[in-house]
Amino acid sequence: MAILEVLKFPDSRLRRKCQEVEQVTPELKKLAEDMLETMYHYKGIGLAAAQVNQLVRLFVADVRPKNPETGEYDLEAMTELERQAPMPLVIFNPVITHREGKVTYDEGCLSVPSYFETVERSQKIIVEGLDLNGQPMKLETDGLLAICIQHEIDHLDGKLFIDRLSPIKSNRIKAKIKKFGYPQEEKEGQPI
Numbered sequence: 028m029a030i031l032e033v034l035k036f037p038d039s040r041l042r043r044k045c046q047e048v049e050q051v052t053p054e055l056k057k058l059a060e061d062m063l064e065t066m067y068h069y070k071g072i073g074l075a076a077a078q079v080n081q082l083v084r085l086f087v088a089d090v091r092p093k094n095p096e097t098g099e100y101d102l103e104a105m106t107e108l109e110r111q112a113p114m115p116l117v118i119f120n121p122v123i124t125h126r127e128g129k130v131t132y133d134e135g136c137l138s139v140p141s142y143f144e145t146v147e148r149s150q151k152i153i154v155e156g157l158d159l160n161g162q163p164m165k166l167e168t169d170g171l172l173a174i175c176i177q178h179e180i181d182h183l184d185g186k187l188f189i190d191r192l193s194p195i196k197s198n199r200i201k202a203k204i205k206k207f208g209y210p211q212e213e214k215e216g217q218p219i
């Protein structure tokens with residue numbers, strides 16, 4: 028396995044639209060495993076192929092909260108539906124086929140480090156796609172996992188969470204990053 032380079036805004040490669048895979052080849056399986064390793068290494072809870080410069084519709088996620096003292100997974104802190112999801116989650120060709128309700132959350136991103144801003148998403152979703160073995164899968168979920176999946180699918184369409192803020196806020200953040208880069212010390216929080 029390998030730790031991959033994560034592209035950061037304003038890298039224009041983050042703006043490209045990713046393509047569906049025809050089948051899950053051993054190379055794509057390896058990419059998914061490397062992406063998981065990269066996501067854990069940088070302490071993110073999700074990572075899309077676009078962020079590691081791969082133009083395939085694939086994301087990985089693991090939203091299990093960890094107890095800071097014991098380092099064990101704290102599954103109690105997850106919703107019922109989140110607990111039913113396979114973790115870590117790997118989905119090729121993800122498509123959201125159903126949405127319900129609205130929710131807001133302070134999102135961050137490994138491609139926009141140190142920034143956390145409130146974004147509105149659907150509260151509950153059904154997502155369909157292919158799993159790591161290329162088998163069709165369907166998942167109904169809510170909570171942080173539903174937010175994470177919507178955030179990752181945005182990446183596959185060349186979109187970032189900072190595009191979803193009010194135009195004033197979005198432009199201010201983008202201009203600031205372009206002018207000053209990112210802070211040396213990363214702000215605490217879990218990038219999606």
Ligand code: ZN
Pocket residue numbers: 135136137138178182219
């Ligand atoms: Zn992201």
